[in-house]
Amino acid sequence: MISIDKLQIKFPSFSLGPVSLEVDSHSFFALMGPTGSGKTLLLESIAGLLRSDGGSISIDGQDITKAPPEQRNVGLVYQDNSLFPHLTCYENIIYGQRYNNIEETEGKRYALELMEMLSIDHLQVRKPSRLSGGEKQRVALARALACRPKVLLLDEPLSSLDPQFREGLRKNLKQLHKSSGATFFMVTHDFVDALTLADNAAVIHKGHIEQSGRTLDIFHRPSTTFIADFVGMKNIFEASYEKGLCTFKGITIPAPTSVGNMQKGHIALRPEDIHIGSKGEFSSGEKRLSGSVTGLIRDGFTWIVTFSCCDAVFSARLEHHLALNGTIQEGTEISFGFRHDLVHHILDVPDRRD
Amino acid sequence: MEETDITPFRKTLTGLQRFPGFLFNSWMLVSAVLVLLFIFGPLAQTVFAPEKEIFLETLKDKDVLRSIGLSLFASGTAAIITLIFGTPLAYILARHRFHGKKLVESIIDLPIMIPHPVVGIALLTISGHNHPFGKFLLSLNISLMGTSIGIIAVMVFVGLPFFVNTVKAGIEGIPERLEKVSRSLGAGRGATFFRVLLPLSWRYLLVGMIMCMARALSEFGAIIIIAYHPMVAPVLMYERFTAYGLKYSQPVAVLLILVSLLFFLFLRIISQPKRISE
Structure with a gap:
């Protein structure tokens, strides 16, 4: 287990911590946060x-x-893989074995096994300058694992790769984590990487851990509005609670019992959890509303539609055909709804965002 | 009415914008040629000036050969000394931030700035009998006055800044993360230095040594204060000039120019950047 206890690092312009964190042995852990939050530190x-x-x-x-x-x-x-430019791939990979009491023939066998697993065995005698980004990252992974570390630290291992190589390397990471038995500690600003790879995660913001726990819990139940925003909950509104009801921007929904006697807070709702359609399609557990479309933005292969309702502007992911057949355009009046249980309620705690 | 007024004004503006471009190009070209001529002209003149007989005679002159040999030996030794003792300082300056770093850097640059005789006087001052360090040197039977050791000491003094600055700039160009990764793979500071930093920076070390040696080879003002004898080439040249005149000092000058030229050609060839930090 890695346990970090009240760790502090101070620079003239930035200070990290005090940070306390525990990471289970052999687990895959993701430390998430935006650029400049202190992840790499x-x-x-x-x-x-x-x-x-x-x-x-302590470890x-x-x-x-x-x-x-x-x-x-x-x-x-590291993200930039930092391979030794004067050594071949194979020499890079076996570089550290002599310092880790790994016997030469065993070290060689393991290095070749890793290279094969990562499909880089044909690159043995190549110098790093003649590799693609994905190949470099694989060599860097093999080099670190060839020393049989207890803990492997990964600094945004996927963010410098072209999207088509990311998927492959994600699979490699999962596979290596299983076969090596090492604890993987990955830093990332990409929530998708964390969600696909890590069992547990923490979110760091301005040098402090804001939430830690199971990755899915952070995704579904962010504890601050900053994290809600970070994990892609685009609809975040101030809310007040009274007599079992939650009111935000003039909209009232039933409050869950977990809210207790909280009076103020925020609600957060994912754009994909908002359902747009005609009135007949809504189920009884849904809040049904109508609004007027203010914009339509392409987001990769889908669309995000923004619309105003009461005092709020919502963002929702739109089904492809609704955008393509022209049913929804700026100014269109639409019906939309969301399930009450998909609305996330955030307790009012001081937000560190400036 | 106003429109017709603006057009010629615009034309002048456009003209002005073009004119400096032409002026800029001329300045580039003319000054580059002038600088080359200024360096090459007098030197070329000197190279072709000596009469053939006197030049051949000089080539056989044992004093001349000995002085050039001493110059090369002393400057080469100085370069090796700076390599051994200057590299750690260059590394520290390239990799660490600390209070007073600017001061340290200024101290290293001092030998470039101060008048050369001052270097000789300063070295003599601390190596005299009255100075504790001088006493220490004497107890080891080392004297700087009038010895090759004195000459080498001067050469190290004037050559160090060139070595340290060159190597420092070189090391700064090597990503520090390579060293960090090496440490994380289990290699200690020493192993990291010899297995990562040295293979990536040897070119800069070599260039630094040649810069240092070239500077040492050309030193005159400080050497003449510490050691008139044994004679290094510049001192011999000066002596020939004062005793026999221009005609007899030129051949020695030619030899020294040729040696320097060879060194700098070598320097340019090996420092061809092969993009080693990639």
């Missing part, structure tokens, strides 16, 4: 590349706060 301090200004880090009960990086048995893969 936390990663480098686990690797021992940054001196901390307080707190402690499997062993305090490594003061240990130099070479004694931590923690592998590191």
Whole structure:
């Protein structure tokens, strides 16, 4: 288990923490946050590349706060893969084995096994400058794992790749996580990466952990409006609660019992959880409303429609045919609805957003 | 009415915008040619000036050959000393931020700025009998005054900034993350230096050494204060000039120019950037 206890790092313009976090052994953990939130700092301090200004880090009960990086048995893969340019792929991969008590023939066998698993065995004698981005990232992964680390730190391993290679590398990561038995600690600003790969996750914002737990829980039950926004809940509105009812922007829905005696908060709703259609299609558990379309934006293969209703402007994902056949255009009056149980209620806690 | 007024004004503006472009190009071309001529002209003149007989005679002159040999030996030794002792400083300056870094960098640049005789005087001051360091040197039977060691000391002094600055710039161009990754793979500081940094920076070290050696080879003002004898080439040239005149100092100059030219050609060839930090 990696346990980070009240870790603090201070710079003149930025300070991280105090951060406390626990990551189970052999798990796949994702640390999410926007650019500049301190993700890489936390990663480098686990690797021992940054001196901390307080707190402690331990791995499997062993305090490594003061240990130099070479004694931590923690592998590191950077986003830019940082391969040694003067060595071939194979030489890169076996680079660290001699420092980790890995016997030469066994090391060679394992290196070749990793290369085969990652489909880079044909690149053995190539220099990094002649590899594609995806190949470089695979070599960097193999290099880190060839030393059999207890913990593998991944700094946005997928974000520098072209979209068509991402899927392949995601599968590789999953497979390597299973076969190596190491704890994977991945930093990412992409929620999809976290959701597909990690069992557990935490969200870091401005140097502080805002929420940690199961990745799906963070996705479904963000604890702050910042996280709600980060995980793609586009419809976030201030809400007030009274007598079992929740009111936001002049719209009233039943409040769940979990809200308790909270009086103020926010509601958050995913654009894909809003249902647009004709009146007959709504079920009884849905809140039915109507509004006027204010815009239609293409979002990859689907469309996002924005419309105003009462005092609120909603965003909803639109079915393809509704956008294509011209049924919905700017100014169209539409009926829409959402299930009450899909509305997420956020307790009012101080938001760190400026 | 107004429209007709604006058009010629615009024309002048457009004309002005074009004119500086032409002026800029001329300035580029003319000054580049002038600078080349300024360096090459006098040197070329000197190279072709010596009479053939005197030049051949000079080539056989043992004093001349010995002085050029000493120049090469002393500057080469100085370059090796700066390599060993200057590399760590260059590395520290390239990789670390600390209080007083600007001051340290200025101190390293001092030998470039101060008048050369001052270098000789300063070195003599701390190596004299009255100075504790001088006493220490004497106890080891080392004297700077009038010795090859003194000459080498001066050369190290004037050559260090060129070495340190070149190597520092080179190391700064190598991503620090490569070192971080190496550490995370289990290699200590030393192993990382020799297995990652050195293979990526040897070119800069070599260029730094040649810069240092070239600078040391040309030193005169400080050497003449520390050691008139044994004579390095520039001192010998100066002596020939004062004792026999221009005619007899030219051949020595030609030899030195040729040696310097060879060095700098070598420097340019090996420092061809093969994009090593890619």
